[in-house]
Amino acid sequence: xxxxxxxxxxxxxxxxxxxxxxxxxxxxxxxxxxxxxxxxxxxxxxxxxxxxxxxxxxxxxxxxxxxxxxxxxxxxxxxxxxxxxxxxxxxxxxxxxxxxxxxxxxxxxxxxxxxxxxxxxxxxxxxxxxxxxxxxxxxxxxxxxxxxxxxxxxxxxxxxxxxxxxxxxxxxxxxxxxxxxxxxxxxxxxxxxxxxxxxxxxxxxxxxxxxxxxxxxxxxxxxxxxxxxx
Amino acid sequence: xxxxxxxxxxxxxxxxxxxxxxxxxxxxxxxxxxxxxxxxxxxxxxxxx
Numbered sequence: 001x002x003x004x005x006x007x008x009x010x011x012x013x014x015x016x017x018x019x020x021x022x023x024x025x026x027x028x029x030x031x032x033x034x035x036x037x038x039x040x041x042x043x044x045x046x047x048x049x050x051x052x053x054x055x056x057x058x059x060x061x062x063x064x065x066x067x068x069x070x071x072x073x074x075x076x077x078x079x080x081x082x083x084x085x086x087x088x089x090x091x092x093x094x095x096x097x098x099x100x101x102x103x104x105x106x107x108x109x110x111x112x113x114x115x116x117x118x119x120x121x122x123x124x125x126x127x128x129x130x131x132x133x134x135x136x137x138x139x140x141x142x143x144x145x146x147x148x149x150x151x152x153x154x155x156x157x158x159x160x161x162x163x164x165x166x167x168x169x170x171x172x173x174x175x176x177x178x179x180x181x182x183x184x185x186x187x188x189x190x191x192x193x194x195x196x197x198x199x200x201x202x203x204x205x206x207x208x209x210x211x212x213x214x215x216x217x218x219x220x221x222x223x224x225x226x227x228x229x230x
Numbered sequence: 231x232x233x234x235x236x237x238x239x240x241x242x243x244x245x246x247x248x249x250x251x252x253x254x255x256x257x258x259x260x261x262x263x264x265x266x267x268x269x270x271x272x273x274x275x276x277x278x279x
Binding site for chain 1: 259265
């Protein structure tokens with residue numbers, strides 16, 4: 001069944017139908033989440049206004065790992081079955097993944113200055129996220145360096161699979177090592193440690209960012225299919 | 231309030247750190263929209279096919 005949807009002929013119109021849904025989810029939840037996060041959510045007792053960086057930093061960090069995970073799944077499909085749509089997914093995702101990783105690092109840095117007194121420390125969470133950015137760059141470099149798209153996708157798939165080891169390192173870095181970066185405050189035993197009035201807009205922004213990614217990756221894939229057919 | 235810088239508002243925390251974070255996010259996400267809807271011809275886009 002999945003293989004049926006993986007055929008470009010079926011995937012192209014399906015993507016076209018899904019794109020408006022993803023766009024509007026992104027736009028509406030993004031607008032409400034921004035307003036709620038910036039205007040309605042209360043000021044944090046300890047961090048003051050600066051905690052509001054969370055509404056762009058945390059969803060971006062989740063996206064940086066989620067996009068990489070989706071690429072790893074595509075990479076497996078490319079290496080095992082040579083699925084065309086998986087190749088397209090792999091070719092179209094690393095730019096978006098690198099963008100979210102970059103946003104994560106810069107906004108985290110801007111949050112670090114007022115909270116920690118420094119823009120950067122070589123702590124396990126920050127360093128492993130920086131490594132993720134370099135892995136994205138390596139994958140993008142392969143895309144640029146190999147003109148044959150199918151060969152490029154296979155090389156990108158191999159790097160993606162090897163680099164996937166970094167994802168659990170990012171996730172569990174705050175548990176495995178003593179870090180200046182705070183530990184998990186949302187997906188943790190005993191439930192989130194954040195008040196619902198602050199948490200709801202965070203999930204809205206996360207859903208908005210996910211929809212943004214699906215909207216744009218589908219747009220990129222449709223362009224690739226159009227150009228292949230031309 | 232342990233360790234929190236005194237006079238955060240006067241230091242302009244919102245304007246120094248929060249606002250630039252949102253601006254950067256919007257700019258980068260906007261550039262990605264431009265890249266998706268007005269792609270370059272020399273991308274790995276099937277020229278090799």
